[in-house]
Amino acid sequence: MVRVIDSGFGDGLIHNDENRAFRIEQGSVICMLSKRIGIIAAAATVAWSLGACTGGTVGAGSGGSTSGGKAPYIAIVSKGFSAQFWQAVYTGAKNEAAKEGATITFEGPPTEADVEQQITMLTNAIAKHPDAIGFAALDSKAAAPLMQQAKAANIPVIAFDSGVASDIPVTTAATDNKAAAAADAEHLSKLLGGKGLVGMVIHDQTSQSGIDRRDGFVDWMKANAPGITLLPPQYDKGDLLKAADITKAMITSNPELAGLYGSNEPSAEGIVKGIQESGKTGLVAVGFDSGKSQIDGINSGILAGSITQNPIGIGEQVVAAAMKAIKGVSQPKFIDTGFYWYDKTNISDAKIQALLYQ
Secondary structure (H helix, E strand, O other), X not given: OOXXXXXXXXXXXXXXXXXEEEEEXXXXXXXXEOOOOOEEEOOOOOEEEOOOOOOEEEEEEOOOOOOOXXXXXXXXXXXXOOOHHHHHHHHHHHHHHXXXXXXXXXXXXXXXXXXHHHHHHHHHHHHOOOOEEEEOOOOXXXXXXXHHHHHHOOOXXXXXXXXXXXXXXXXXXXXXXXXXXXXXXXXXXXXXXXXXXXXXXXXXXXXXXXXXXHHHHHXXXXXXXXXXXXXXXXXXXXXXXXXXXXXXXXXXXXXXXXXXXXXXXXXXXXXXXXXXXXXXXXXXXXXXXXXXXXXXXXXXXXXXXXXXXXXXXXXXXXXXXXXXXXXXXXXOOEEEOOOEEEOOOOOOOHHHHXXXXX
């Protein structure tokens, strides 16, 4: 059986907030995040609303009115806004809205630790009486009461990425996160020869995706890898810098550490950064998602491989499911958007390239 042992360090890590700067130009807003790679550029036809570095809202679609017009209005509240994953989800939603003749808004808090701010965003979205809502919960339980409000207002809810602790959402468009995490565990176990000490850097323990990616990984190891010893999971709240600090602390406290698992984009990128800054060699690390830093990490050999989701497909499915709900079309309770393992051997394959975002 897999043993779970103490990690040797507490959770009093320093959280270094990213410095943010906004520059407004004619026809666009450019949001620059220092210490991260990425620039979000919105064309003149897309309206941005940004509030003092407290997250972002973007609207797109057919150009119809969001209140009283012919175009159905879908309000989408995401778990985040700045990460490349969420930008890709927005791209998919925007593209599908254009096909369907819908108008959407897409917003999320600045970090995946901002549960209260996301709840406020959802409350405000319900108050606008959209035709449907797309929602990815940072805290599946905290959001549950608002599902009742949406139901009372006859607003269908489409959950995505992370489910909600409620049966009110019409459907959930997401990766099968337990199966994807199990695939990561299987690949890591094989790479380690079925033995060694493994650490886990998990993005949170409140969203359904965080819970499932932790449990899917742990359950597979317990059932299939008796020679693997797991450290207790550490949580970075979706913060790349905290994930890097956690990684360095694990390396320092556990000289025999053999493997690492990061459960989302910031977690995996933080593992890459932590390994680089520690100077540790010989570690086998696997990740989740496929942003630029992870792709670079795989190409350089710091990451052995990762699971890529289909974020553009998730965004497309949210809008497509919302339109079906608006029209009263019956749908399954879960829409599996798929996942793939990728590493140096297949990163150039066409089917993988289509799912990578950077």
